[in-house]
Amino acid sequence: MARLPDCCSDEAAGFTSCCGPYGRSLRRGSWRSASAPGSPPDTATLLPGAPTLTGPGLPPVGKAQQADLSRTSRVSSTSRRTTGRSLPEARYGAPLRSRLFHRPRLHSVAHAESKRVTWLELFYDLVFVAAFIQLGLGLGHHPTGAGVATFLAVFMPLWVAWTGFTFFENRFAVDDFVQRLLVFGQMFTVGAMGLAASEAMEGHPHAFSGAAAIGQLFVVLMYVRSWLQVPESRAYSLYWGGVFLLAAVAWGVGAFTPHAWTYGLWVVAALIILSAPLSKGSRQMSDEWPIxxxxxxxxxxxxxxxxxxxxxxxxxxxxxxxxxxxxxxxxxxxxxxxxxxxxxxxxxxxxxxxxxxxxxxxxxxxxxxxxxxxxxxxxxxxxxxxxxxxxxxxxxxxxxxxxxxxxxxxxxxxxxxxxxxxxxxxxxxxxxxxxxxxxxxxxxxxxxxxxxxxxxxxxxxxxxxxxxxxxxxxxxxxxxxTAQHDAAAERSVAELDRERVRDGNGERPPRRDVREVLRRGAPSRLRRDLYSYLMEGSWMRLFVVLLFLYLATNLLFAGLYLLEPGSIDGSRPNDFGDAFFFSVQTMATIGYGAMSPGTLYGDVVVTAEAGVGILGVAVATGVMFAKASRPGTSILFSEPLVVSRMNGVPTLRFRAGNARGNEVVEGRISVTAIMIFVTDEGQHLRKLVDLPLVRSRTPMFSLSWTVMHPIDDQSPLRDCDLSDLGGRIFSFVVSFTGYDGTLAQTIHARHIYYPEDVRVGERFVDVISQLDDGRMLIDFTRFHDTEVVPGEASSIRDALETEELTAESEEAEAEDESDGD
Structure with missing residues (x-):
């Protein structure tokens, strides 16, 4: 297509005509001004072949427009019939179609196209709901067993008619004058079915059966049209058109048979349609053209x-x-x-x-x-x-x-x-x-x-x-x-790390606990079961679940007792409260003696409830004991990490304290740095590197423990910029294990530090002192406090930069020697 003039917008490129100072969108039919009011029409900006608009209040058609109109009018009607497209579409390939008649198009998700509900379908649903209301009024007048059975029989043709049209709309995309006439015709028959529903509920089903037959015939006509005009769907259209034709015949014959035969034919017609999706041919077509x-x-x-x-x-x-x-x-x-x-x-x-x-x-x-x-x-x-x-x-x-x-x-x-x-x-x-x-x-x-x-x-x-x-x-x-508005804001961890490593962008998202990770799309079989759900949740969650199960189970057995009058001796006749409290006494094995089973049926229900009660108490006790016996730790970790010299070596330090003060022996601690790497190929990696500690084990841990990692030549942190660790370090993970003498169990504790927690040139204040009577005092109110060491920060940075330059120089000398060899 030739390049459009600069005055034409993207909408003009989508076949919007510009007629002088006015423009009309062929898709929306809205008028818009293309030039200043009162200015003469600009024929240079007219799209080639654009429809000419004339009439009162419109500017006169220019020569360019007239010439273009004469060229357009010479398009033969034969080509129009061959392509089945309108003039603008035949000339430009635009997605325009005649509103009077156009070919249906087979729709399937295999085409990667989305299909939305149309206004016509919504209108269609409202008409069906009106029929449902009429049917419901009939049920309201006959809320008996026979009335419910008749309601089911009458509801089936209505639902089948709605489903037939819905599946056709799901398969085919068509919305022309012919299709609307077919849909409106079926809507009229649905209205007739609604009016005849009350008569059908009264035992006069012939009018309803005839209307149902005519309604199915409209669906048959839709499939006949798709069979004629959509060659690739002929097998599908033939199958489903035949299914609905057979059902229509059954309902039509039912309009002239005795009532007993009529209801039997309704059942046959419903089975024909409802069994159709189960056939082998239908399933093969569904595999070929997924719905x-x-x-x-x-x-x-x-x-x-x-x-x-x-x-x-x-x-x-x-x-x-x-x-x-x-x-x-x-x-x-x-x-x-x-x-x-x-x-x-x-x-x-x-x-x-x-x-x-x-x-x-x-x-x-x-x-x-x-x-x-x-x-x-x-x-x-x-x-x-x-x-x-x-x-x-x-x-x-x-x-x-x-x-x-x-x-x-x-x-x-x-x-x-x-x-x-x-x-x-x-x-x-x-x-x-x-x-x-x-x-x-x-x-x-x-x-x-x-x-x-x-x-x-x-x-x-x-x-x-x-x-x-x-x-x-x-x-x-x-x-x-899933928040729809946040989907566009999701950024991969790899993308964020690349920015931090290559672009020097130190911005980090808000800090959240790793236990708050959201898991999207986890397979159902791998999700948590009820036991793990209760164990990981709060005590309130456990109590609410147990209370609901307790009340629901007693309600269940109370209903079972009331199914047979007299099944409980000593209770008031047909009293729900007595039945419920008898169930509570039975489940708890209380047995006051005022009420007892009165019949064999009552004995059977009591036996079942006693078994359920024993198992329920065992399960509830087990879950509560397992939750209560889980070892809890009271290990406190300092909020910051500090870097200061220790014996002349820059040392990364934090401290841990036993807040409970009980006896913890054989304590072991490890520190792992999660380091960010981006390969030359752009692949993102997070590597777990263990940091060697001055001391990783303590035989007794009752006060505090200062954990130290020297940043020397062997340290993984030797090449890191301590003032901006975010480009190389994601976090430091601290893991502690020890044996709790009070609980007689192994305990675990974990803490995560982030680069912004590192304070260079600072050290912890002393928190342990000795009282006059010889006892030790640990002050947890100052456990996280630090103090600045004058000149320490710049000294550490200079030392690390010197070590880095020395290492680079040694590497360069080694490369020169290898080149000389």
């Missing part, structure tokens, strides 16, 4: 957040329609808290995880979202009813089971999805979060069974506590996340 997991997860996430938002709105709308007191507002707060917790769990857990694509992981992820979103839609109905529970009476059985059952479905589905994902920046292994989600789901089912023995307030508080516990667990498991 865009990022786009797919974003689509499912958007549908989830809209469904959760619909539940939120439904609760607020119900409260607004009914006048109530503080009880209703308190219930609304509990219900909304549950909704927020579920949002947190999905978008911080599933949304913050990476799908394991290998071994069909995305298929499990995909199937796990079916019960997940089904449970969320049902949960929205249950939460709307929960906002009007009687706080002092047991919740209605149907509403109680609907709430706890839908939440259990959500948590178990999250566990299924978590089993094929890897959580980013997690401290614990992924198996821990899978177990936590599944355990909570089972516990919710038991809470539903035991809810008849609770007041409505107690039931909701227990459910809310379980949700909050999952959020707390999520924070404990993944306390860090």
């Amino acid at each position: 865009d997991i990022e786009h797919l997860s974003e689509r499912y996430g958007l549908l989830t957040i809209i469904v959760l938002g619909e539940s939120f709105v439904k609760v607020l709308g119900g409260i607004a329609d009914h006048e109530g007191g503080m009880d209703h507002y308190a219930l609304a707060c509990v219900v909304l808290t549950i909704t927020c917790c579920l949002w947190w769990i999905y978008f911080d857990d599933i949304g913050g995880s990476k799908i394991r694509v290998a071994n069909g992981g995305w298929i499990v992820w995909f199937f796990g979202h079916l019960p997940l979103q089904m449970g969320l839609v049902a949960l929205g109905v249950a939460l709307g009813h929960a906002a009007f529970f009687d706080l002092h009476a047991p919740a209605p059985d149907a509403d109680r089971w609907l709430l706890a059952g839908s939440m259990a479905c959500v948590f178990i589905s999250v566990a299924i999805v978590d089993s094929v994902t890897e959580r980013r920046q997690a401290e614990l292994s992924d198996a821990a979060r899978v177990s936590a989600r599944a355990f909570t789901g089972v516990l919710l089912l038991l809470v539903a069974a035991a809810g008849s023995a609770m007041s409505g307030a107690t039931f909701l508080v227990v459910v809310m506590a379980l949700c909050i516990g999952q959020v707390v667990f999520d924070l404990m498991m993944a306390p860090f996340e």
Whole structure:
């Protein structure tokens, strides 16, 4: 392409026309001034072949523009049909396409292209959520077992229709007039399905079945178009077009059959579509053209957040329609808290995880979202009813089971999805979060069974506590996340060291403890397990975890006791409090005698709980003993390192003190310098060099110990500039080991010094003195204090420079002698 005039911007190079004093971007359609107001049009700056703009208020078309227009108009319509591109695109190769009709393009992550959710997809999701609302209203009127079964049968065609369009959009990039008509047509059928959902819940499924069939036919037409216009995708389009055609036929036939046959055909149609990804041919095509997991997860996430938002709105709308007191507002707060917790769990857990694509992981992820979103839609109905529970009476059985059952479905589905994902920046292994989600789901089912023995307030508080516990667990498991705004600021250690060595840049990042290192992308199998997590954490963390497990286990067994009335003798009938405290007594083997097992079922549960209690006490005792018995040290290291002369030799010194004052024998200490090297090839190295010490062992260590390293000809520090060690030394690592006579164990201590801690020409002040009665006194208040030795700093630097020059001279003389030989 010829060089554009200087007046044309980069946007002009992207095919922006400049017509006189006005410019119009073909991508955005925005007008902008290209010259000063009132100035004549500058025809010299017109892009060759730019579209000519005329009309009221626009400057007249110049001759240059007219000539260019006549040349453009002579482009044959045949070439236009052959290339399928607009005039500017045919001439310049710009990424412009007709809004009326253009070819679909097969999209795959193999092309290294990113695909974002479009406005049309968002509009499509909102229509589906409207259908979900209508379906939820039907479930709200029939919250029974039969009603739930009908809800599942009706929800399946809706979800399959949404999934069919979502996968087509994931595979193909097309957004013209024809595609929008197809999408709008399917949206109309979805609206019809929503209107017919209530009739289907009443036992009249024919209208819904016919609308579902028509909706699938629109997806079939999309694949027919891709088969015709995208040759490389014909095998894929033929397969999935045939799958949705068979399902549409099944749903269509179901619109004219007896009700029993209709529901059977629905099952057949759903199985046809849901089993299609499992076939060998489908998996081979997925390997050849990998799906865009990022786009797919974003689509499912958007549908989830809209469904959760619909539940939120439904609760607020119900409260607004009914006048109530503080009880209703308190219930609304509990219900909304549950909704927020579920949002947190999905978008911080599933949304913050990476799908394991290998071994069909995305298929499990995909199937796990079916019960997940089904449970969320049902949960929205249950939460709307929960906002009007009687706080002092047991919740209605149907509403109680609907709430706890839908939440259990959500948590178990999250566990299924978590089993094929890897959580980013997690401290614990992924198996821990899978177990936590599944355990909570089972516990919710038991809470539903035991809810008849609770007041409505107690039931909701227990459910809310379980949700909050999952959020707390999520924070404990993944306390860090990758900061997007800091990603660009990350600099490699090699780059920083090269600057310090070659450019003399002594700037250092803020000092942090090595235990604060963040580990990004560590494999799940190599992360910490629960035992190491508790051992490395604080005592508060241990107590919180044990308390939560203790309460959750007793809640679990209390629910088991309530499954059979009369299983506990001496308790009030169907009373949750008595069942819970009987579980506490059984687990602790207290046995007051007031309550005891009353049936064979009660004996079996007591036997199981006794075993769990014995094992739980043993594990808790072991962890607490192991944590309490870990040897702790009280070795204090001086804050600075000093360099001063010792017997005429510059000596690096620091001191260590036994702050506890107990008997430590056979103490050994080592000092390692982490030195920075950059090879001639630019490779960065950090080399660990042991510094020889005047004395590295002491038979008894009860007061203080001054550790010394002479900087002589044998010292690794002999060539270092003591005034600027940052260019050669990263840090000094001090390691101490000794035998503690009080603990009868070997103890360890570690300390790290950095170049800025070195003080040249200073020495430590005396901290040990003797009292009148003969006892020794060590003053730790002055343990880090130093004093300047007059003239010592310059003397040491001169001496080291002299030694360096002498060494260089000797090396030069040795080279001259070798050259002479």
